[in-house]
Amino acid sequence: MKGIIFTEFLGLVEQKWDEDMVDDIIEACDLPSGGAYTAVGTYDHREIVALVSELSERSGVAVPDLLQVYGKHLFGKLAASYPEFVNKASSLLTFLEGVESYIHVEVRKLYPDAELPSFETRRPDPGVLEMIYRSSRHLDDVCHGLIEGSIAHFKTEASIERxxxxxxxMFVIRCQ
Incomplete structure (x- = not known):
């Protein structure tokens, strides 16, 4: 898993809690990397699982809720860092449809060794997008948060069903 996932997660922990919480969860997890991440490095995804689990235990916030908040946070950071990926889309649903065919193609150019989830989309009705997420890591809650972040970014009234x-x-996104 690319290091940006780790650096942004730890940034969120520092922002929502504090620097001490970051240090505490890293120390408690006894991570192979030692908790030293670079955005372009590659790390075992089990480390993020350990960090999130430890944060959940210490904060009392359920893991799925933490992952959704993280996904929303991550979308904002990625949109700010890579505006060309987001600004190319004319709408929320157009953006989400392009994740696999455009964004992941461009991400693979930047990070050829990135292991990305896959997305299959279809539009059964105007204003509705069905998006099937597949990943060996099963980070459905992060995906949900990323979709929430994209809804906020595009200032669109929409609902998400899983x-x-x-x-x-399958995520079903319905625009109002």
Whole structure:
């Protein structure tokens, strides 16, 4: 997993709690990396799982809730760092449709070794997007938060429904 996922997570922890919480969760997890991350490095995804679990235990916030908040936070950071990925889209649903065909293609150019989830989309009705998320890491809650972040970015009134599938999760985004 790319280091930017770790650096942004720890940045969120520092922002929402404090620097001491960052140090405490890193120390408690006994991580192979020692908790020293660079944005372009690659790390075992089990380290983020350990960090999130430890934060949940210390903060009393459920893991799914932490991951959704993190996903929303991450979208804001990625949109600010890579505006060309977001600004190319004319609307929320156009943006979400382009994640696999445009954004992930561009991410692979920057980070050829990145292990990205896959997305399959279809539009059953105007204003509705079905988005199937598949990943061996099963970070559905982060994906949910990223979608929430994109809704906020595009200033669109929308709802998100989740449906577990045998091989992933379907998100249904309905614009009002």
């Amino acid at each position: 449906e577990p599938l045998d091989d992933g999760t």
